[in-house]
Amino acid sequence: MTTAGQEPPQHRLGEATRAYQAAVDDFDRELAHHFGVNETDLRCLEILLQELPEASPSQLADRLGLTTGSTTALLDRLERAGYLARRPHPTDRRKSIVRATPTFQQSAYAVMAPLVDEGHRMIADAFTPDQIATIADFLQRATELQQRHVQQLRSLPRMRGNERAGDPTSR
Numbered sequence: 001m002t003t004a005g006q007e008p009p010q011h012r013l014g015e016a017t018r019a020y021q022a023a024v025d026d027f028d029r030e031l032a033h034h035f036g037v038n039e040t041d042l043r044c045l046e047i048l049l050q051e052l053p054e055a056s057p058s059q060l061a062d063r064l065g066l067t068t069g070s071t072t073a074l075l076d077r078l079e080r081a082g083y084l085a086r087r088p089h090p091t092d093r094r095k096s097i098v099r100a101t102p103t104f105q106q107s108a109y110a111v112m113a114p115l116v117d118e119g120h121r122m123i124a125d126a127f128t129p130d131q132i133a134t135i136a137d138f139l140q141r142a143t144e145l146q147q148r149h150v151q152q153l154r155s156l157p158r159m160r161g162n163e164r165a166g167d168p169t170s171r
Contacts, residue, residue, distance in 0.1 A: 017142065027115070034111060037081065040064060041074055045083060048100040049108060055098050056089070065154050 032042040047063055048055060055063075061071040075098060078084045083104040089095035100108075123132060 031111065035081075035083070035107075037078070037083070040066070041078055044074055044078065045100060045104065045108070048084065048098065049105065053099065056095055057098060060098065065150070 028039060028042060032039045035042065044060055044064060047060065052059060057071050057075060058068065061068055064071065075084065075086065079086060082101060084098055085101050086096045086098050089097055
């Protein structure tokens with residue numbers, strides 16, 4: 001329920017979510033710049049640090065929405081930078097396993113620790129455990145929504161240049 005002049009709560013939530021996502025994107029862009037990589041390379045490293053400590057190149061290609069050739073080039077760049085290491089798969093000699101190097105892990109955690117520590121303090125000081133559970137539920141649902149739509153976008157034909165939905169000049 002809103003009163004005159006107040007926006008509905010769902011609009012406020014939508015705007016706050018958009019602003020949060022933009023802030024995360026800005027942080028990730030600066031983090032990529034700090035490590036001298038592009039944002040896709042950084043996302044690969046995040047996957048290795050947070051989701052899949054060991055991954056095959058094909059798993060990374062799938063998670064990143066890249067071709068195998070693009071993934072090989074990405075892994076070559078990150079290996080040359082000393083950020084990841086490849087080793088043979090333990091049971092299939094045709095495959096390899098990729099991991100973030102311990103040196104990169106330490107560097108990444110050192111750079112991100114202040115954000116994580118301050119975030120924990122801000123949240124613990126501002127919200128009750130029940131509120132934190134509600135926020136976590138919201139974020140989990142929002143993540144699932146985004147992931148579904150990432151897959152949906154990946155299934156659409158790619159647009160190029162002037163190709164816009166409904167633009168008769170792009171045909």
